[in-house]
Amino acid sequence: MENETDVFYRELPKVELHAHLNGSVSYQTIEKLIKRKPHLNIEHGMTAIDKGQRRTLDECFQVFKVIHQLVDTEEDILMVATDVIKEFAADGVKYLELRSTPREEKNTGMTKKSYVETVIKAIQQCKNEGVDIDVRFLVAIDRRNGTEVALETVKLAEEFMLSSDGLVVGLDLSGDPTVGHGKDLLPALQRAKNCGLKLSLHLSEVKSQLEESDLLLNLPPDRIGHGTFLHPEVGGSQSLVDKVLKNSIPLELCLTSNVKGQTVARYSEHHFKYWYExxxxxxxCTDDKGVFSTDLSQEYQLAASTFGLSHEAVWKLSQQAIDCIFAPEAVKQQLKQKWTDVKPHVFK
Structure with a gap:
């Protein structure tokens, strides 16, 4: 039985802005994928990090490689994306921005274009079925692939921004933060910005990226993923903080992901506190709800219990997230109305 507190977080309408598609695949969906591909000999322990477990950042990226082996056809992508969207909706998420790097698989004939097309198809299918969630897509650049591939990805995102009826809204920069340098990706990011794509950039995920963070903040991005080491108390700098504050760049904060990935020692030391205060x-946000065995309701509950937030403060946090979405103003207004409508029910 869920207790009253659990029910509050489940019923709280929520906005999820940092969810990697392949990292969000649930235990149940992995089960279906494993059954489809028994020859791979993949077990559950290889695709998720359970309660109480921790992994280095490098080990977390190994988990993604395993999931990519399971998801290598348009059929897989369609099932995965549909399941992920429905699971977020079941958790009370009313607006979701999914992100993923377009992949091609020579063996199965999947192309980067068909990859994005399939995610869009999943979004449209869920909408047609009346699933109560508004979903948009961010095309992701994997930083390890360098300048040329980044530019190709931007062209693809640009094409879909114009043809997807408003479903593709922006660009994500992600991938292993210890590989490559942001300066190589600046031409692609600048091009994306110029053509009207919104930018969400993983920034300062690991220490010693002051120069790169400074460069990328000059763009400036529309949102920051993690920003773990931006502020001076953890080895960042006041000048980086000043740039974030000056441009009011929202941060996408993923508590469990950072603790399980060992970039933050414990929940009480999470940088959420620094920015929230x-x-x-x-x-x-969740980052990778499948890999880190969490959901957005749990993340809100963790933030509240760790930092002493009242239900009213949590409500405000959830509502203010609407102002950070990449969809147009009209969508923000619709969501704000939805929050107003359900508040009496949530606080009954």
Whole structure:
């Protein structure tokens, strides 16, 4: 039985802005994928990090490689994306921005274009079925692939921004933060910005990226993923913080992901506290709900219990996330109305 507190977090309408498609695949969906591909000999322990477990960042990226082996056809992508969207909706998420790097698989004939097309198809299918969630897509650049591939990805995102009826809204920069340098990706990111794509960039995920963070903040991005080591108390700098504050760049904060991935030692030391105390726009997100065995309701509950937030403060945090979405103003207004409509029910 769920207790009253659990029910509050489940019923709280939520916005999820930092969810990697392949990292969000649930235990149940992995089960279906494993059955489809028994020859791979993949077990569950290889695709998720359970309660109480921790992994280095490098080990976390190994988990993704395993999941990519299971998801290598358009059929897999369609099932995965549909399941992920429905699971977020079941968790009370009313607006979701999914992100994923377009992949091609020579063996199965999947192309980068058909990859994005299939994600869009899944979004449209869920909408047609009346699933109560508004979903948009961010095309992701994997930083390890360098300048040329990044530019190709931007062209693809640009094409879909114009043809997807508003479903492709922006670009994500992600991938192993210890590989490559942001300066090589600046031409692609600048091009994306110029053509009207919104930018969400993984920034300062690991220490010693001051120069890169400074470069990328000059763009500036529309949102920051993680920003773990931006502020001076953890080895960042005041000048980086000043740039974030000056441009009011919202942060996408993923508590469990950072603790399980060992970039933050414990929940109480999470940088959510630093930004929240300064009244800076901070959006609670899951990052990879499948890999890190969590969901957005749990993440809100963790933030509240760790930092002493009242239900009213949690409501405000969830509602303010609407201002950080990449969809147009009209969508923000619809969501705000939805929050107003359901509030009496949530606080009954």
């Amino acid at each position: 300064r009244g800076h726009p901070s959006v609670i």
